[in-house]
Amino acid sequence: MSGIIGKKIGMTSIYSADGRSVACTVIEAGPCVVTQVKNEGTDGYTAVQLAFGERKEKNTPKALKGHFAKANTTPKRDVVEFRNFREEFEGQVALGNEIVVGDVFKEGDFVDAVGTSKGKGFQGVVKRHGFGGVGQATHGQHNRLRAPGSVGGASYPARVFKGTRMAGRTGGDRVTVINLRVMKVVPEKNLIVISGSIPGAKNSTVILEK
The missing domain is CATH 2.40.30.10 (Translation factors)
Structure with a gap:
């Protein structure tokens, strides 16, 4: 080539x-x-x-x-x-x-x-992965508009799976x-x-x- x-x-x-x-x-x-x-x-x-x-x-x-x-x-x-x-x-x-x-x-x-x-730099899930945030701006959701939501299970699997899309360093690739x-x-x-x-x-x- x-x-x-x-x-x-x-x-x-x-x-x-x-x-x-x-x-x-x-x-x-x-x-x-x-x-x-x-x-x-x-x-x-x-x-x-x-x-x-x-x-x-x-x-x-x-x-x-x-x-x-x-x-x-x-x-x-x-x-x-x-x-x-x-x-x-x-x-x-x-x-x-x-x-x-x-x-x-x-x-x-x-x-x-x-x-x-x-x-x-370090960016949240909305900018990094295009998440839509959690819920609407009503019913007490005052600080969840750009949050990722739940990421892990309860007693099973009792951990967060590898590769789960979260906040982190963006760009420079x-x-x-x-x-x-x-x-x-x-x-x-x-x-x-x-x-x-x-x-x-x-x-x-x-x-x-x-």
Whole structure:
């Protein structure tokens, strides 16, 4: 599966061919540097490791400095491995080569986007799971409007089952959105415009897979 690493710029809307206004996400995708090429003989599987985004040298561990030096590139912030990179990239994925967005995607392609959703902290069951609360605001239900209700049994099972939906930390999870259409590619600015929303805040890292 081929792909590229990028940074979420924000959202906009563009008009499709049939005149509809489509909400889109703009991503600065690449250029990415090939920092490792894995093969069946030495690693047991085929994969290409790409790196994206600059990183201060003083904040880079020595092991990573040596890893990036092998690829003749500066320290990078994000490193992602893509298994089974497309065959047409066979000659292009040599160590130290650059992969740009125009090499991987074109207008009309469908992609899967992987990002980290916005963290929302500790939330109750109404916000976290969409509960409707307990009862109405009458008959003395003054403090139960957003409560979860009963969660356990009495003498049996005498415990709360694992996986019961309760309040807790929300967001900050790895989320994949599949089958998003590429609406536009601007190779000279390393931009790709994708229909729909992609998880994460502005400037967060996004992985695009094909």
